Amino acid sequence: MIRKLLRRVFKKPARSSRKDQNSPAELAVAVHGIRREQVSSAARRTCDTLQQAGFKAYVVGGAVRDLLIGVDPKDYDVATDATPDEVRVLFRRARIIGRRFQIVHVMFGSETIEVSTFRAAHDKNTITDQHGRVLHDNVWGSIAEDAARRDFTANALYYDPVKEIILDYHDGVADIQDKTLRMIGEPRTRYREDPVRMLRAVRLAAKLGLQIDAATEQPIREMAELLENVPPARLFDEMLKLLTSGHAVACIKRLRAADLHHGLLPLLDVILEQPMGEKFVMLALANTDARVRAGKTTSPGFLFATLLWHEALANWEIRKKRGELPTPALFEAMDEILDQQAEKLAITRRIAGDIKDIWLLQPRFEKRSGKHPMRLIEQPRFRAGYDFLLLRAQSGEVEMELADWWTTFHDADYSERETMLVPDTDPKKRRRRKRSNSKKSEAPDTSGDAA
Numbered sequence: 001m002i003r004k005l006l007r008r009v010f011k012k013p014a015r016s017s018r019k020d021q022n023s024p025a026e027l028a029v030a031v032h033g034i035r036r037e038q039v040s041s042a043a044r045r046t047c048d049t050l051q052q053a054g055f056k057a058y059v060v061g062g063a064v065r066d067l068l069i070g071v072d073p074k075d076y077d078v079a080t081d082a083t084p085d086e087v088r089v090l091f092r093r094a095r096i097i098g099r100r101f102q103i104v105h106v107m108f109g110s111e112t113i114e115v116s117t118f119r120a121a122h123d124k125n126t127i128t129d130q131h132g133r134v135l136h137d138n139v140w141g142s143i144a145e146d147a148a149r150r151d152f153t154a155n156a157l158y159y160d161p162v163k164e165i166i167l168d169y170h171d172g173v174a175d176i177q178d179k180t181l182r183m184i185g186e187p188r189t190r191y192r193e194d195p196v197r198m199l200r201a202v203r204l205a206a207k208l209g210l211q212i213d214a215a216t217e218q219p220i221r222e223m224a225e226l227l228e229n230v231p232p233a234r235l236f237d238e239m240l241k242l243l244t245s246g247h248a249v250a251c252i253k254r255l256r257a258a259d260l261h262h263g264l265l266p267l268l269d270v271i272l273e274q275p276m277g278e279k280f281v282m283l284a285l286a287n288t289d290a291r292v293r294a295g296k297t298t299s300p301g302f303l304f305a306t307l308l309w310h311e312a313l314a315n316w317e318i319r320k321k322r323g324e325l326p327t328p329a330l331f332e333a334m335d336e337i338l339d340q341q342a343e344k345l346a347i348t349r350r351i352a353g354d355i356k357d358i359w360l361l362q363p364r365f366e367k368r369s370g371k372h373p374m375r376l377i378e379q380p381r382f383r384a385g386y387d388f389l390l391l392r393a394q395s396g397e398v399e400m401e402l403a404d405w406w407t408t409f410h411d412a413d414y415s416e417r418e419t420m421l422v423p424d425t426d427p428k429k430r431r432r433r434k435r436s437n438s439k440k441s442e443a444p445d446t447s448g449d450a451a
Contacts, residue, residue, distance in 0.1 A: 024147070024158075024167040032173065034067045036161040042108035043076035044161045046115060049090055051162060055082040056143065058158035064166065065154045068176050069208060078106075078115045079146060079158065087115050118146035144169060151190065151197050152204065152216075153182045181205050183216040191219060195226035196238050202258060203242045206250035220258045227260070232346035239345060243303055246292035248285040277310040280395035287391070301354025302384050304347060306391065312337045312359060326363065334359055354384070361385030362392070365406060369422040373409060386410065 029035065036044060043059050050057035057080040063073035080087065084102045088094045093107040094115075104115040120141025141149075143158065147169035150156035154176050158167040166173065175182050181204055183190055183197075191197055198220045205212050227235065242251045284306035291298050312333050319329035334356050341347060347355075362385065364376050376382060386406060393403035409420055 024144075024169040025171070025173075027166040027168055027173060029164040032068060032159075032166045034064070034159060034164070034166070036164055038067055039063075039159070039161045040073075040076055040111065042106075042111040042113050043078060045108065046078050046091075046106055046113045047161050050078070050080050050082055050087070050115075053082070053086075053090055055080050055086070057082075058143075058160050058167070060158050061150070061155045064157040064159045065172075065176065065208075067159075068157075068173065071208075076113055078113055079118060079143070080115060081118050081140075081143070083117055083140060084115075087117075118143050119149045121145045121148060143167070148184060150184055151194075151200060153184055154204070154208075154210075156184060176210075179210050180213055181208075181210040181216065182213040187216050188219045188223065191223050191226065195223070195230050196234060198224065198227065198258075198260060199238050199242060199255075202254045202260065203238075203245055203247075203251055206247045206254050207245045217258070220260065224258070224260050232342065232344060236345040236347060240300055243285070243307075244288065244292060244298050244300070246289050248289050249282060252282075252285060280310065280391060280397060281307060283391050283394055299354065299384065301351045302358060302388065304351060305355040305358040305388065308337055308341060308355065309359065309388075311340075330360065330363065354381075357381040358384050358388050362389065365389050365402065368405065368420075373421060374417065377410065 039059055043063070047057040047059065057078055059076055060079040061077045063076045066073045082090075084096045084104050087104040087106070088096055091106045094104050096102055096104050101116070101119075103117075106113045106115055117140050120139040147156045147158070147167075150170075153170040153172040155172070156168075156170045157172045158169075159165075160167070170184050181201060183201075201212055201216060201220065204210065242248065245251060284303065288298050288303055315333035315336055316330050319333055320326060324332070338347065338352055338355070358381060361376070361379065361381060364372065365385070367373070367376075379385070389398070389406060390403050392398045393400045405420070409417055412420065
């Protein structure tokens, strides 16, 4: 319905001829079609509270973009001319976070609204590294300056849920209608300011079905090496968004097309050039996409376990060929691969623990005799390990018969499981003899002795 309305209004998306970006196009609800009821009550209350206190406040960025194209926003951001300290005192549950950019998290029940103050334009006093990446910037500015600081035109839209209007400084609505992702400003300069924008361009284009503008796309391949200067924590957050966007397969294909996979993740350099590894990863990502689109939860630990598995597996095989014992060799392989990855991505300790748990279960699925299966199925991480095994079987890494056996074993009751156990034929395992009690001397019973 919204798309039809936009098509009527913008039959041929007209680009503004105004040169003064300080005076935005003010679009009424009859044009953009977003009603205040579509916005979360928490975001509406945040804007209303700030406006009643005399400040400007707008829902901004991805939430407005998503509402325009008919997608339910995952979260809401609010932009205001109030400083973080001024925002915090207006709300009962609010806290200031961030070093590079100070923002305020305003909490309403389980929902958190991220409130940021309008940013000033970059100038000679902006602190950058030798490559031009902005390191520190907490200078407040006007809404027009804030709009110019946004990355893409589709993200530079300001929606007032009180008046139901959109302020459009850079023809973002026309670009959305034209299915175009366009950088605000000179793309090379903007990528130097924040190289993560290259990944964001790929993710948004894949997620929203947009075509990256030629001027925006062309520098990406040339400037990909700038990602090496991004802090691992930021890179991890952006990669996690990309891989859990519900369009991970499309994102990976676009990463490859833009040459962003080389050096970004050491595993992708190898995986995307090996049929077995690529099939395994693509199955995992397709599975994740399906879960996201169905509204189901996803596990970052499971996802990164699939992405890193073939690197860990290759390392493990090399160690076993050198004569190392299988279990210690696997532990060493896991640590080495995760340490290498830490140079690029700041994988948290909890997620690294989940990855190791899933990997350590894989050799145990090979054992189907004795008490091994009964013990394994009681493990807290069994389900994640089992799902991982299914992916390995589907990709051809292990025999499907093994996965089928565990599927049947998992669904069976206790007595049926006992009949499924494979006899233990290992001649080295012998029944331990019971210790004889005949030679034990009995201590005299003195309990009845008189004192």
